[in-house]
Amino acid sequence: MTNPLDHRTRIKICGLTREQDVDAAVAAGADAVGFVQYDKSPRYVSAQRAGELARRLPPFVTPVLLFVNAGVDAVQAACNEVPAAMLQFHGDETVQECIDAARGRPYMRAARIPLDGAGFDLVKFATDYSHAQAILVDAHVEGYGGGGKAFDWSLLPTSVDSHLVLSGGLTPANVTDGIVQVRPRCRTLAVDVSSGVEASKGIKDAAKINQFVAAVRAADALLARSTNALLSAT
Template structure:
């Protein structure tokens, strides 16, 4: 099913922000969400108090997102008290039931194997089943499966994703201003809607963002949207 008249707009999240100037640069570039990492082992970690301080710079309709990895319900609820409007993002081994404990809207990360991992396994990652298991999530975030948690700046093979996933997806893992257009063009037709999430691809160093790279990334996303609009891409899986 193709839609001729509905404009396409890919939502954009910049993750791992730690400084006021980076929050301001992301907002000025027109992003939709800002991510704060609650995982202590990450070099981009900030406390809930610091995240709340940075989030106070956000204008209406720019969403703060709190990223957790195997955190306790007590810790999650305590962090949410500092940012009552935040969306939650789970990147660890959380079950569907665990994700619901805080009673907040959430995004669930799926760790997609890299090419060498796929070739060594008898079965590929079942994204369709994963999306069904986590159907309470607002979206499934696609990240590369590397040692530890997070994509590590690695890009998985987008062409290996299922042709149709009945879910809102967020493409992540190794995105940069140079490759995000191609990623959107490949993944957007496979899902209900697509957003993108970038961290290291717009950084000068870990946790330190570049305003120029953020602007280049946003421009590349909009270029993909324009191309999809010209191609009249479908807006929901068949």
């Protein structure tokens, strides 16, 4: 499914609440940063606050607004504060609800995968939400969000005709393995981290962010070497 010559994994740092954390994510080389618009989350920021933080971003770093079962008016109000935002729907939103709320904006739809991988048809889910720019695969735990837990990546389907974003329990210690396991199963792969680079809930650790980015790049280099070796043998 994946292009063997494209081994650059895109990185999103989610749950940002402070200016210094936005700056640290940008300095480390993140492609996107996420602002949680779900008021039951410890990483929640208001739409106005998200707008203030997003205005620190340089060109080509994408702000992402994360919603959980929000109404169309709430989504649009947040988009007015962050005009360049991509959207992420992380609740129980139907296909039509996503389309109505996005109003033509690019969006990701979260797929909440059971920790043992059982009983969830990711291929069907990706087909149903084919209007989404990507499907974010996260662990299904109580509440919304992965709760810092990883599901069993090896149980994902071997071929998903979609761009995937791997999330849920990622850390600098395990993200390389996650990328190596999941990348061959989809069109392209990105990664999304929140608690794995935190000092405490909603407070990021710049050193952990840098370690995470370095681990992602190590996975990219490993896959590139493997591809080059395969091509040399043919």
